[in-house]
Amino acid sequence: MTKKQTKSLVAAIESQPTAEQLKERIIRHLHASLGTDVNKASAQAWWRATCAAVNEVVYDGLRTTQRAHYEQDTRAVHYFSLEYLMGRLFSNNLHNLGLYAQAKQALSELGHDIAELEDQEEDMALGNGGLGRLAACFIDSLATMNLPAIGYGIHYEHGLFQQAFQNGRQIERPDSWREYGNPWEICRPESVQEISVYGYVETVYDLQGQMKKVWHPGRIIKGVPWDIPVVGYQGSSVNVLRLWESRASDFFNWDVFNSGGYVDASRENIEAETISKVLYPNDDTDAGKELRLIQQYFFCSCSLKDIIRRYKRSHGDDWSQFPAQVVIQLNDTHPAVAIPELMRILVDRADMQWDEAWAICQQVFAYTNHTLLPEALESWSVRLFEKVLPRHLEIIYEINRRFLLEQVDVLWPGDNDKKRKLSIIEEGHNPMVRMGHLSVVGSFRVNGVAEVHSKLVQSDLFPEMVALWPDKFTNVTNGVTPRRWLKACNPRLSSMLDRLVGTTWPTNLKELAKLADFADDARVQDDFMAIKQQNKADLAKVIKELTGIAVDPSAIFDIQIKRLHEYKRQHLNLLHILALYRRILQNPDYDMVPRVFIFGAKAAPGYKLAKEIIYAINKVGEKINHDKRVKDRIKVVFMPNYRVTLAEKMIPAADVSEQISTAGKEASGTGNMKLALNGAITVGTLDGANIEIAEEVGDDNISIFGLTVDEVKALRAEGYDSHDYYHQNPEIKAVLDWLETDYFTPGKPGELASIKHSLLEGGDPYLVLADFESYQAAQQKIDGWYRDQAGWAKKAIMNTACVGKFTSDRSIQDYVDRVWQLKPCQVK
Template identity: 45%
Template structure:
């Protein structure tokens, strides 16, 4: 085997070799894209050796593996990460310069794989990173969507979605593994298995067979030799699908019909954030993912193990939300129908194998599928669900005899209206452990959404507060801050032991240190200003307060509350040009699901308000408003290090956790937020005096909802009224009073997320922010303490919690 070296000469030799033999070109004729691919391949070579050693160590140890099943991964760009993890930037940089280019230049060709929507997909990527870093044997499974999350642009301020053709130029980070392809069935019919007296085993003859072809991307650990993988499935038609005779007869469209239908399964990521979309294709995607992945898990298990008794000891499957929950039914089908394991044993194996993470509290985000659809698409699975439910309800009946209401509430099948399968119920019934993603979320889950289950099986429920990887979100995002942390703490240990940040707290009163801290922030703001100007034309003052709200556009997250604040500032400045306000840049970033009309209209309004603010000669001296287009992981890495103020203003009780809040705090932004999700834990750690708290808490919000009268707030609060009137009167629509009328109606009608109830508290809190900002030393101190005390929010800690509470896996060290 050719071995890669670690010297400059060896790196250069490999680069040239990859340029010739992999790209098939020469130095003289290489394009920028050739340069990028060549560098990527050369860095990748360094990871492959580690991967091979990891695979060998895992084979040898035959350990318990974590299999993470997720419909989404927001991995972010790979080049800079892999340069860091292989410590080859110092080699690549001088060679690139010598060849007349630079890493920054080549990175422009590095495409972000946008295989996720938002928080849930990015969390999956952070957990993979931390598992590899902690030497946990793990494989992530997902779907290789041909088109990832859409690219967002604006036309007349309105969101336009362009397809994300992310693999158009090829993906150097990916290894196809066609030999590990799997077959997946859909539709068809079932029949009794003649030799099974119990009637529980049956035979399924699918009506359609699709192939799943995997490829994997490498998931290196930082500061260790472990390289895990994430395996992504793409749907292919089976070979017989191409109808040669039709093609010969000139029926081109018909000849490829079956191919198209099959390959559509992995065509697009549903750009739909936490609202259920009752589409057959989406259910097909979900089953496709789990059917392929389970077969692959069994293949891997069987490399070193026989029989089924050891299965739960060697395999732990974590279900990332309900999207992959059909996996539990599929494992039952494989065990009972195909491997002839008897029902009770199969069920015991299944229950000990799976665990489920819930990421929401919104009832509309809890997936359910119509029984009729399942009966058609996955007839055998529907039968199995009936049986699982039957035995489960017997168990409930034994614990709570005669409680018919409870049976109805707990049943996997909901009978109100159209019969539907409740995927969260199926997940809880079939899992050993169920977890929420922040303390409040877990508590509310057990008190509300999953209360009956928590009463039945209290020991099943755990909290695992989310975390974020310090590698990508501090070390890579913020090299300046990283340098300062390293010199202050005396080593780079903080990158894998984030509690080391604690040492910064001791410097919070050191003037010289605070000056350096501020200089880092300012330089990052200059970088952000360059991005903002280049993408929007807006000139941002790096000395203004950088106030950011970056996240998916969703009503519960309340971008409209932030906008009411902006409009209030606009109104006040127009009324009194000499008003003494602190200069501020408000930066929004985020996409709205293409079918989410209310949020698309709000995006349009944000852009319209930005236009009005930025072009007003008086207002724009104090205030700028930007909606950064196409917010994604790469843009997050520029925005987060520059933020002074982190907006986490969801209605309390609605945001399961949030992870953007953690990233911003770790980079020295001070949070203005409600008592929601992980905000509570952030505040507990950084201290109430270093956090701008406002608004109703979850319980007050519940009460408020019962008698909420938005009009009363509108009528009694002149600032609020002026802000809403400005929208209603067409101030941001060239006098057109109809365009944004639905926004006004939503606020004055139901005000579903109580923005009007929290408005006054939010305005007053923003005034506290202004006062605090005027004392720049005090602000810098708050900023330092936020970073210093947020080490807890490393995803390394999250993974350790999963290991201790749920997975019970041991690391396997890979030697160098």
């Protein structure tokens, strides 16, 4: 073949397929990849064949992107995260490739509804909540913005558990998202890594009399990488999410086999493979388990070795360019063990001097803090650390020794209190390694995820670290990808936006501001409300299917979707529902706009009170939904198994967005952004990114309530007693007492009492009762606003128009400017 012929052949392969060509490809894959035939293929087979057809385009992009990055030897960001909450990839990939319409047509001509095929895909739920979904939005933005990036994480066999309700109680079932394989992932056996754990450290001296530490590992584990292509929107880049699966090392097991015997060898197998078996289902709490530490180390070590292998391909043993080429973003402290691991590789393996190695580390790592909750701040017992990673513990001790000596003691000479507070090792009868401290010390930049949160990180969490390194700290407010959270999930609103503000908003979300010009336009208002109505009708069908509850799409759809946690205060929402219900019972003509209160939330399996709250909402809902006296003014719906795919159906249908955490507790929130973007009006506290949303949309278009961060602090300082609120507010007293009766759980009084107890004897740690009245007023305001449909439409429109700031593209640009110093790489 001539060069010209090759070129045109490549061009033909790489060009966008038409619907007709897609049809051919789908059938070809049905035959050649799936070994089935058009007249007997299942929906699953059609879906897989379509994925394979789409992958022909995806892989083109992947190859060209990787070639460009390699040839241009670009600096790249490496996002280290234990969680990626990807959801489904089918429609997302089609939208980002600009192939959705063609695929829809192709499938329809083949006799298939694209929406039905979409339902063949399991959610990729390799995360708990906001932190994992943020990682997924970020890698979408990175690819869209043509930034050289790779996401590293764990290829869990089981993602976040699936939730069902049994008589109102949450039960968990394992999630087997890839039981029959996953069409998007590519196994890369050529890039397998081996990592070590356990064992002991020996001190030896070389011929020059130099002391060296030699780690004799107790176990070797193999990491097998699976690559998920990450398709940028309209951009030419296809980046990679590389997820590691653990396997027993063949080498090591033969050793055990030879010396120990068959039974031990097979036990090794199971233990090695356990590492990537399952995602820990805690959001905002530290599991503190040995397996979790091994998970963290496993993926960090595999990823670092992978990065170094790639670096050496272009730079050999010259480490001087490493910090120029590599930046590693630590998604919370979960991957902080990467810091001592890189030190170990440089000092023990590459024979580098400590100072030189440490200088490299401090230029490579950056750390994002995602929570201030004390129970979420990771710390590992020194004893456990020593057992699992004995050499790393020594390295952490040395990092700490130098830090205390060269930094802390220089700024605060002889101040032992400061040393105790700042030490990476927390002393006590059970000494602990503080991963937050380690992350700050080992990183060149530390950021929080919303303005208020970043301020609190500096003032409350690490004030002394700020004194040591004022320039290290910054803010990057979170964002969400408008491709998934508007374009793909809300096609009706998207086409209206295309018409009104042009078609570039998916990559330039500030364009939505043009919509504000139409906020008073009656036609636009009607269209906007009609779209919301249709989305609500769609959701009503889903609600009926999943819960059997019939809801009226003309009622207010009031939605609270997020993990279940006391600080997020789903029980505040519940108390308000109870108060409304009680008013209706006391006054049959009670005037309120009918409302459907819709919840979606998983509780960590070990979090008892969270599970009690789910149970209470379900029981209260059962009662209210069947009570004729309510005359459908209130419905309560708890959607089972809340996940990305369900969020995509709920968010476009929301009128009201519940963002009601105790001020100072929700680092940012991202559901708040998705809901506002889709025209929901927020009922919220001045917490996390709510504050910035309020700034953007203006006071007329959001219903703010509750104590501020400063007021919360002041109230706590003066001594908060929730009993005062219980005794002073008869409505609070009545609804709390109600929970103790058997009214909602006939024949079983006391079943819902734990909520009352946590709010009274338990001291109400999240100030639910303190905020109750003001919450009620904020809800009353919503009720009033909704009665004026034109006024409501205007507010809803203004929400969509004003939240352009919260695209994850802006967050990523902030990271580029404030942290990564990265340049886009044009691929074609």
